[in-house]
Amino acid sequence: VEAKNKADIRFKIAERVAHIYVKNGEFIPKGKPIATLENQLLYNQLKRAEIDFETAKNKFREEKIRFGYGKVPIEKMDTVILQSLYIRTGYHSSKNLLENARILYEQTFLRAPFSGVVANLTAKEGNFMTSSDILCTLIDPKQLDVVFQVAENQLSFVKLGQTVTISPFAAQSNLFEGRITEVNPMVDENGLIRIKATIVNQAKEQNLFDGMNVSVVINNPMGEMLVIPKTALVLRSGKEVVFTLQNGQAKWNYVTIFDENSDSYAISEGLRTNDTIIVSGNMNLAHDAKVSATFLPSLAKQ
Numbered sequence: 001v002e003a004k005n006k007a008d009i010r011f012k013i014a015e016r017v018a019h020i021y022v023k024n025g026e027f028i029p030k031g032k033p034i035a036t037l038e039n040q041l042l043y044n045q046l047k048r049a050e051i052d053f054e055t056a057k058n059k060f061r062e063e064k065i066r067f068g069y070g071k072v073p074i075e076k077m078d079t080v081i082l083q084s085l086y087i088r089t090g091y092h093s094s095k096n097l098l099e100n101a102r103i104l105y106e107q108t109f110l111r112a113p114f115s116g117v118v119a120n121l122t123a124k125e126g127n128f129m130t131s132s133d134i135l136c137t138l139i140d141p142k143q144l145d146v147v148f149q150v151a152e153n154q155l156s157f158v159k160l161g162q163t164v165t166i167s168p169f170a171a172q173s174n175l176f177e178g179r180i181t182e183v184n185p186m187v188d189e190n191g192l193i194r195i196k197a198t199i200v201n202q203a204k205e206q207n208l209f210d211g212m213n214v215s216v217v218i219n220n221p222m223g224e225m226l227v228i229p230k231t232a233l234v235l236r237s238g239k240e241v242v243f244t245l246q247n248g249q250a251k252w253n254y255v256t257i258f259d260e261n262s263d264s265y266a267i268s269e270g271l272r273t274n275d276t277i278i279v280s281g282n283m284n285l286a287h288d289a290k291v292s293a294t295f296l297p298s299l300a301k302q
Contacts, residue, residue, distance in 0.1 A: 002147055003210040004198075005114050005140035011037060012107045014130040022118045022136070030115045035123075035135055039108035042101070049101035052094045059089035116140040119210075139210050144199045146178055148216045149192040157220050157259075158183060164197045165217040172215070174207055180218075217261060225258060226267040232279045233257075233265055242271060243278040243285050250278060250289045 015037035022034050063085045064070055069077050086092050121136035129135065146166055150158060158180065166176040182196035197216070199208070208214075232242050233255070240257060243250045255270030271277070278291065285291070 001208050001210055001212045001214060002145045003116075003139045003141065004143040004145055005116060005138075006210060007113060007138050008134045009034060009110060009113075009136050009138055010131060010134050011035075011110055011129050012131055013037070013104065014128070015039070015108065017123060017125050017127050017129055017135075020121070020123065020125055022121065024118055024121050024136075026118050027141075028112050028116065028118060028138075030112050032112050034110045034112055034118070034138075036110070037108040037129070039105060042105045042108060046098075046101040046105045049094070049098040053098045056089050056091045056094040060085055060091045063089055110135065112138060114138070114140055115142075141208070141210075144208055144210070145181070146197045146199065146214060146216060148195055148197075149188075150195055150218075152187050152191050152193055155183075155193055158193075158195060158218060163219045165219060166197070166199065166214050168208065169213045169215065171207065176208065178216075220259070222259060222266055226271050226273065227264050228267060228271070228277055229279050230260070230263055230265060232277045232282070234282055234285075242267070243282050244271070245276040245278055245291065245293055248290055248293075250282070250285045250287065250291050252285075252287045 018036045018038045020035045021032075022028055028034070061070075064072070064077075067081060067085070069081070074082065116138040117140075119137045119139055120134070123129065123133075123135050146164070160180055160183065162180045164178045164180060166178050168174055176199050178197035178199045180195060180197045184194035184196075187193055228242060234241050234243070236252065240255050241252045242255050243252050245251075253270045253275075256268045258266040258268035260266065276293075276295075278285065278293070279296070281291075
């Protein structure tokens with residue numbers, strides 16, 4: 001399982017951590033503060049830059065008046081004179097210093113780039129963090145993908161938009177539906193192709209976690225077809241055989257397998273509707289052998 005939105009969260013500057021506002025497993029909305037660095041020095045620099053810019057603006061207004069442009073809008077002033085006043089008063093340089101001071105100060109605040117769940121948070125308040133240190137990982141649990149591989153000879157059964165059934169190894173009774181959204185157009189050295197499916201029933205996504213191992217069944221509708229459990233099929237002289245029960249005797253039937261999944265075969269030839277098939281004790285059966293049968297409910301009625 002992979003989260004579509006997953007990010008390693010880190011500061012852009014190096015300093016000691018002042019506060020951490022979240023914990024592992026906590027869901028936080030986009031824009032919420034995650035942590036802050038010690039920033040008193042940068043705060044003082046920001047305030048100094050604000051004062052310097054206000055001073056430059058006052059000087060600019062005074063120079064406008066002195067040059068006879070006191071009530072003239074800036075856009076109507078002579079361009080050469082305007083640029084000269086900007087340079088003379090230090091207007092642009094103080095403005096740039098203020099913008100840089102604001103950026104540096106803002107970089108001491110770490111905010112969530114998207115809504116998600118906090119993971120891998122090991123840092124503590126007082127730790128010194130650099131721009132290469134990861135504070136935590138943020139994962140969006142509402143948008144999950146499942147990545148799996150199929151053999152190249154099975155690619156013909158895979159199509160974009162096709163549905164898949166997903167179940168976690170840890171809780172196989174929990175079933176999720178997904179749709180294939182991506183087929184990587186490359187076969188690896190093992191003859192496998194990478195497939196990606198997006199989980200669509202998001203009401204239960206809290207039961208899935210990024211990195212969780214799951215089983216995936218690709219749903220490939222085939223129309224009406226006879227389906228038998230895999231235990232019903234045996235090999236005789238290299239051919240597929242299914243035994244049916246007729247008047248207390250086992251009758252073998254050569255069958256043609258159309259397709260299969262993890263527990264069943266779809267049969268295209270060799271069986272008829274309403275045939276009673278033998279699903280156990282059939283490994284050593286012979287044609288016309290007498291059998292004592294215990295009947296199971298029809299799969300079609302389950």
